[in-house]
Amino acid sequence: MTDDASPDLRASDADRERVAEVLRDAVAEGRLDMEEFEERLEAVYKARTYGELTPITRDLPAAGAATPTPVSFVKASAESGGWASRVVGGEGSSSGGIAILSGFERKGRWTVPKRFSCFAFMGGGEIDLREANFADHEVEINCVAVMGGVQVVVPPGVEVVVRGIGIMGGFEHPRDDGPAEPGAPRVIIGGIAFWGGVGVERKVTRAEQKRLKEQRRQEKLEHRRSRHELRQAVREDGHELHRAQLEEWHELHRQRREERRERRRGRRY
Template identity: 55%
Template sequence: MRASDAERERIAEVLRDAVAEGRLEMDEFEQRLDAAYRARTHGELEPLVRDLPASGSAVAPVGPSRPAAPRGSAANWPDRIGGPATSKGAFAFWGGFNRKGRWTVGRTFTAFAMWGGGEIDLREADFEDRETVIRCFTIMGGLHVTVPPELNVEVRGVGIMGGFGEGSNGEADPAPDAPRVRVTGFALMGGVGVERKRTKAERRRLEKAAEEAERASAEQKRLGGGGPDAAGGGGRKELG
């Protein structure tokens, strides 16, 4: 089964406690921590803490009884496919609309904006079907589609005295089990844009992981510089 960011974080917490208690040497801690953040399945996570006690009094095991995966592109894609659609279209005339947060997009979603605009955010959305078509039509207006970097997206549209396309983003790396979304339609004297972007929560998780790796590297350099800890002279080792 695919592992989520929350599960990787629980494994990292066990590893941090283990190195603080002297159960792991710093080099082994770094190797396991790196493997934890690169793990994609439960089978890769479990061996990393099999010989260690749970963090604190108890840690939720890596298995079917764990809490649900977080929303955003970090969520398990198969869990987000299926179920009835909560919205199959949107309309804006001299105004605007938005579809974002927790919602289920229909297998065919049609959006129209005239002298107005609309926002379609798929980063935390569920999908009625694995294959989804989003039809965007705008006249002297604008439509903006936001998707997570891991989503499989194909953009096919026509801009007449306007624009229709996907912005470049180096993060784009579609996941094989993610839904496929095709964005089509036309923009007349207006624009339709597709942007790949992570949620704030996911960006914070990635920043936290980077900070932890940096702290671990700094601690390894400090211990390698000599002193009682480097010599293995007992006592509790604290992460910086």
């Protein structure tokens, strides 16, 4: 693990696959037997943080090379200009939105003012901040929804404070994705929802979604290649895997894949 990687940081599927690869190499080299391999592999897919992953390969020679490296959204953001380049000051490009028996959208490249007000009566609106710039480090979005709804989409790393009041309606709080990132703006969402609702959710950009999809595809290809190499290495070493053990190993991987799919569906919805 790198010096700046906290053991409390959440591990990704890619991190777990890298550690699993070390275990596959170890069993192929005879450093682990199948029982140890299965126990450690199960621990890998149960791990949630770097601190839980690190001990699994600590006694293996390749552990240092395969120790997970945290993927920092802050670093990615800095490479593309960083939050500093998105807090531009000045006036917003839109100060509000109205939806009366209709709808409105604010999405793509636009500048969020210090105060954005919107009203939805038997209609709906979408305020997407994933690609937006911000007029200030703290912006306020005031929503009034009467028998209608407003959906606010924020990127990871942005601090969100929900202060709205629901009367036979409600304000949804976003899922907690960790502390706010350095330099990220603070978004305060207030107002009132009467027989309506204001939803808030975190999503990555479409470009990031596409990148993650391609990354998962590459991980699957790498996983298949690793399984093939493991079988080949075991054959070359003259070891034979018992059929029941092999079937159990495949079943374990199938279950882990299903669990990861369920987690992704949960994050997506």
